[in-house]
Amino acid sequence: MRRVLFNSYEFLLAFLPIVVAGYFLLNGLGLRLRGGDEDRWSDKLGNLWLVAASYFFYAWWRPEFVGLLVASTAVNFVVGRAIVHRAVQNRPTTALLVAGIAFDLLLLAYFKYANFFFENEARLFSAAPIHLDVILPIGISFFTFTQIAFLVDAHKRKAREPDAVNYSLFVTFFPHLLAGPILHHREMMPQFADRANKSVQWDNVARGLALLALGLGKKVLIADALSPQVADAFSAGAPLTFGDAWLAVLCYTMQIYFDFSGYTDMALGMAQMMNIRLPVNFDSPYRQRNLQEFWRHWHMTLTRFLRDYVYIPLGGNRRGEAWTAFAIVVTFLLGGLWHGANWTFVAWGLANGVGLVLLRLWGRAGIALPAFAAWAITFLFVNLAWVLFRAPDLATAGSFFGSLFGSRGFAGVRMAIVPFTVPTLAIACVLSMMPRNSNRIAAEARLGWPLQAATALILAAGILSVGNPTEFLYFNF
Amino acid sequence: MATRFLRNALLATAAILALAGFVNFEVDPFQQYRVPANHAPRFYRAFQRYEDPGIARNYKYDRAIISSSFMENVSGSEVDRAFGSGRTMNLCLSAMTAYDGGKVLEVALESHALKQVLYNVDYNAFSGPPDRVGYGKLPLYLYDARRWNDYPYLLSSGTLGRSIDILLDRKAGTYRTDPDDPWYWADDGAGFGARKVVEGLDPNDINARYKQPPRTMEGMWASYEANLEPLVRAHPGTEFIFIWPPYSILVWIDFARRGQLDVSLDFKRRFVLALSKYPNVRIHDFQARTDWIMDLAEYRDIYHYSPAISSQLVKDVAAGKDLVTPANVDARIAELRTLAATADLAKIVAQARGS
Numbered sequence: 001m002r003r004v005l006f007n008s009y010e011f012l013l014a015f016l017p018i019v020v021a022g023y024f025l026l027n028g029l030g031l032r033l034r035g036g037d038e039d040r041w042s043d044k045l046g047n048l049w050l051v052a053a054s055y056f057f058y059a060w061w062r063p064e065f066v067g068l069l070v071a072s073t074a075v076n077f078v079v080g081r082a083i084v085h086r087a088v089q090n091r092p093t094t095a096l097l098v099a100g101i102a103f104d105l106l107l108l109a110y111f112k113y114a115n116f117f118f119e120n121e122a123r124l125f126s127a128a129p130i131h132l133d134v135i136l137p138i139g140i141s142f143f144t145f146t147q148i149a150f151l152v153d154a155h156k157r158k159a160r161e162p163d164a165v166n167y168s169l170f171v172t173f174f175p176h177l178l179a180g181p182i183l184h185h186r187e188m189m190p191q192f193a194d195r196a197n198k199s200v201q202w203d204n205v206a207r208g209l210a211l212l213a214l215g216l217g218k219k220v221l222i223a224d225a226l227s228p229q230v231a232d233a234f235s236a237g238a239p240l241t242f243g244d245a246w247l248a249v250l251c252y253t254m255q256i257y258f259d260f261s262g263y264t265d266m267a268l269g270m271a272q273m274m275n276i277r278l279p280v281n282f283d284s285p286y287r288q289r290n291l292q293e294f295w296r297h298w299h300m301t302l303t304r305f306l307r308d309y310v311y312i313p314l315g316g317n318r319r320g321e322a323w324t325a326f327a328i329v330v331t332f333l334l335g336g337l338w339h340g341a342n343w344t345f346v347a348w349g350l351a352n353g354v355g356l357v358l359l360r361l362w363g364r365a366g367i368a369l370p371a372f373a374a375w376a377i378t379f380l381f382v383n384l385a386w387v388l389f390r391a392p393d394l395a396t397a398g399s400f401f402g403s404l405f406g407s408r409g410f411a412g413v414r415m416a417i418v419p420f421t422v423p424t425l426a427i428a429c430v431l432s433m434m435p436r437n438s439n440r441i442a443a444e445a446r447l448g449w450p451l452q453a454a455t456a457l458i459l460a461a462g463i464l465s466v467g468n469p470t471e472f473l474y475f476n477f
Numbered sequence: 478m479a480t481r482f483l484r485n486a487l488l489a490t491a492a493i494l495a496l497a498g499f500v501n502f503e504v505d506p507f508q509q510y511r512v513p514a515n516h517a518p519r520f521y522r523a524f525q526r527y528e529d530p531g532i533a534r535n536y537k538y539d540r541a542i543i544s545s546s547f548m549e550n551v552s553g554s555e556v557d558r559a560f561g562s563g564r565t566m567n568l569c570l571s572a573m574t575a576y577d578g579g580k581v582l583e584v585a586l587e588s589h590a591l592k593q594v595l596y597n598v599d600y601n602a603f604s605g606p607p608d609r610v611g612y613g614k615l616p617l618y619l620y621d622a623r624r625w626n627d628y629p630y631l632l633s634s635g636t637l638g639r640s641i642d643i644l645l646d647r648k649a650g651t652y653r654t655d656p657d658d659p660w661y662w663a664d665d666g667a668g669f670g671a672r673k674v675v676e677g678l679d680p681n682d683i684n685a686r687y688k689q690p691p692r693t694m695e696g697m698w699a700s701y702e703a704n705l706e707p708l709v710r711a712h713p714g715t716e717f718i719f720i721w722p723p724y725s726i727l728v729w730i731d732f733a734r735r736g737q738l739d740v741s742l743d744f745k746r747r748f749v750l751a752l753s754k755y756p757n758v759r760i761h762d763f764q765a766r767t768d769w770i771m772d773l774a775e776y777r778d779i780y781h782y783s784p785a786i787s788s789q790l791v792k793d794v795a796a797g798k799d800l801v802t803p804a805n806v807d808a809r810i811a812e813l814r815t816l817a818a819t820a821d822l823a824k825i826v827a828q829a830r831g832s
Binding site: 009013202203205206207209210213447449451452453455456457459460461463464465466467468469 | 478479480481482483485486487489490493494497507524527616628629630632633634635636637
């Protein structure tokens with residue numbers, strides 16, 4: 001059983017071309033079969049194909065979890081539809097909403113958080129920990145959150161009655177299924193239903209391919225090249241030197257950005273090839289000059305979800321400064337926990353929440369910083385916070401911070417530097433600060449020979465790097 | 478404009494991939510399709526798991542060495558001399574697990590009518606689940622007979638880099654070129670010696686440096702049944718010579734302190750009893766050879782011994798010495814148990830540090 005990632009031969013050379021071609025062929029067939037406007041099923045052949053392809057994509061990872069995805073989609077669809085029906089009749093929908101959200105959260109709790117809870121409970125009461133032998137279904141946080149948002153909006157009369165095929169596609173659409181972006185039904189359902197999206201639009205295919213190539217390059221040529229240095233540093237048995245720790249944290253800052261935004265670019269690119277616009281998820285976050293702006297440009301769809309479905313329902317900024325600070329910290333604590341069941345993620349969320357509260361207080365003081373200083377402080381804070389995100393436990397994070405702040409002296413880099421780390425890091429730093437990011441290049445650049453050549457070279461280099469041999473490093477026995 | 482973009486970009490991508498695949502197939506730096514005729518073969522120890530199936534498939538030999546790093550210092554020719562005939566290929570894999578070894582051995586047995594297999598038995602190789610690999614992921618696409626699924630090897634910039642090195646005769650990376658001792662490491666400059674063995678060793682936690690996981694009989698036996706026994710049974714025409722290698726005494730002290738001694742020795746006993754019923758099997762046990770295991774000067778670390786011991790071991794195997802059978806296995810195990818119980822760790826470490 002293998003997890004099919006976008007950066008795999010099977011996906012890039014077989015699955016994606018077949019799915020895109022099949023989508024447009026079936027849409028064409030549907031158009032031909034359509035006798036009249038009322039024949040809606042022929043319109044959905046392409047979307048049905050995408051649903052089937054998405055389930056196949058998920059099944060490739062672990063076929064047994066397809067049932068979970070089907071159950072989650074079906075239950076939320078039925079509950080959501082019932083909420084919409086009752087809402088139209090002005091009947092109460094709260095009980096259904098609570099039941100639907102409880103179902104979603106129970107699934108998430110069981111698969112993602114149960115062992116974390118039991119481990120901490122056992123530690124707290126000095127008891128033997130209970131351990132559930134569960135595997136975390138990949139993408140569960142993403143498909144759960146998109147559906148919770150749908151239920152909430154249905155309850156608030158902001159959602160229309162969903163169509164079964166389009167709803168399934170909204171949840172399972174393979175470009176976003178594993179790692180987002182977190183979709184909102186309002187922006188997706190109309191696109192899935194729009195007949196104008198059913199025929200090939202060559203400009204979208206071309207620009208989608210360019211974005212896919214850029215994303216693949218970011219992921220495979222940059223993030224993956226930085227990964228071994230980061231892994232070495234965070235798994236080193238002995239404490240790191242000052243230089244080692246700063247090199248590692250900078251590498252990780254770039255690795256996580258190029259990895260996640262590269263993956264997202266690929267998702268957006270392949271969706272665009274099929275005339276589907278997924279929401280932008282990253283917009284040059286490391287260029288931002290304060291933490292709030294950073295969060296408006298980093299994993300933007302998660303920020304949007306947390307704002308709309310956690311922060312604002314908590315009261316947002318409508319209940320005074322103290323309550324606002326409380327709401328921000330709680331929102332980011334939950335945001336941290338969403339990333340994984342580990343105290344390191346909680347600490348990371350807390351750090352960002354507190355950072356945003358401090359930023360608000362600074363803003364009230366009315367002291368403006370020079371642009372460079374504002375950028376440097378923001379970038380430094382984000383770097384330090386990533387230590388919490390990457391460390392396997394708080395003790396490792398603590399040791400890392402000790403090295404970063406010179407508690408063991410200020411020695412330079414002592415650990416072995418993995419080949420190509422330094423030039424890759426330098427390129428990554430420059431690219432992350434460029435005003436034109438991959439989204440803008442793919443959207444705005446002329447489709448002339450420079451973009452053609454760049455697309456071909458990056459695509460080929462990316463594919464050639466997908467399955468590189470893993471060097472065996474067991475030389476010290 | 479858009480269609481021209483797509484046509485040009487996709488054609489150029491396909492052309493680059495095709496060129497890379499062609500160059501990698503023709504140069505074949507990991508020897509998957511042929512023994513190189515126009516350049517010296519390069520045996521990259523860092524990529525053993527990629528090269529070994531090709532070597533196992535394409536070289537001519539009738540005797541194979543299957544082992545982790547313990548027998549990497551054994552050359553094929555010295556085995557041939559010791560046995561008086563034949564042609565031996567060293568198919569070792571550093572940090573080999575039973576699964577890794579089974580996969581290489583499958584390729585060797587499927588592609589050659591082997592007279593003998595020298596199989597080094599390491600307890601740690603049988604720890605964990607039966608499909609545990611020693612490092613990263615085993616590139617299984619190179620271990621099967623299918624060629625169409627070799628695209629990760631052919632469409633790889635890592636492979637291409639080595640192909641270009643060969644084409645330009647560039648000596649990049651660490652590799653050996655003699656098929657007689659492709660994985661030899663004893664001349665790497667790190668040396669051997671008692672002081673080296675105990676360097677950085679924590680006497681209170683000997684395993685801290687090696688991080689060997691604990692083992693269970695169920696787990697080890699499941700791995701044996703999945704990875705070893707079926708091959709012995711399926712190839713009655715091949716003689717399987719199993720070798721229990723001479724770890725230093727410190728390993729037995731470590732096993733005893735970690736509660737791993739009983740499971741290890743019980744496994745050995747069960748192994749000997751189970752395999753002795755096959756007429757194509759003989760088993761040699763050098764683990765209680767005190768002239769070797771007490772002499773830390775001949776070791777690099779607590780596990781790995783010198784080429785001098787390796788060479789003598791090969792001669793003793795060829796001469797049929799130190800055979801272990803159902804009749805003597807209990808006595809040998811008792812001997813090891815006594816050695817582990819009576820060894821004075823503090824004294825051994827102090828002597829080694831003062832040497």
